[in-house]
Amino acid sequence: KNEVEQSPQNLTAQEGEFITINCSYSVGISALHWLQQHPGGGIVSLFMLSSGKKKHGRLIATINIQEKHSSLHITASHPRDSAVYICAVSRGGSEKLVFGKGTKLTVNP
């Protein structure tokens, strides 16, 4: 079993829909990261959080430490949000990241 599990693996939505991507992890962490990967490979860090909730524009990330679960929400989704969204956890010390397999999001116009 992977230390970081994401669901769903693939998600197709219509423009304007509210989107939720889930991440569960099985180890103690110092922080959880949400990253976005566009076709072509470039990865951008969206959020790093260790408790509560963070918001940036139309993106909201939440984490429940007790339940070892995090969600990434996208409000008013747009085709340019189409990408792979990756959850990763860091376990402190060396800052080594353990990644989930990613959720491929396609937003249709």
Next chain:
Amino acid sequence: EAGVAQSPRYKIIEKRQSVAFWCNPISGHATLYWYQQILGQGPKLLIQFQNNGVVDDSQLPKDRFSAERLKGVDSTLKIQPAKLEDSAVYLCASSYLLEQGRETQYFGPGTRLLVL
């Protein structure tokens, strides 16, 4: 601020050949990471440097992979000899090391390797 630079962007080689990738991190970033991302999977850490020292290379296949960061700035990752299963995107990332465990990593565009 310039981002993490990697070259080449694409490389096609035959199995048993050698290949090298180069990474120049963001200026001032002490920590540098090399990841391997196989199609359909998340990145896997190969090696982590802090300045010119190795912090973690536990998942680096040392019989064929090597990496160095001699002056604590740019880094090279080499595969010799390459196998078919090495086909992947090789990502370089760097971080400033503000606070242990709370770092944002900045990723380069990656090098896409195809081994035939």
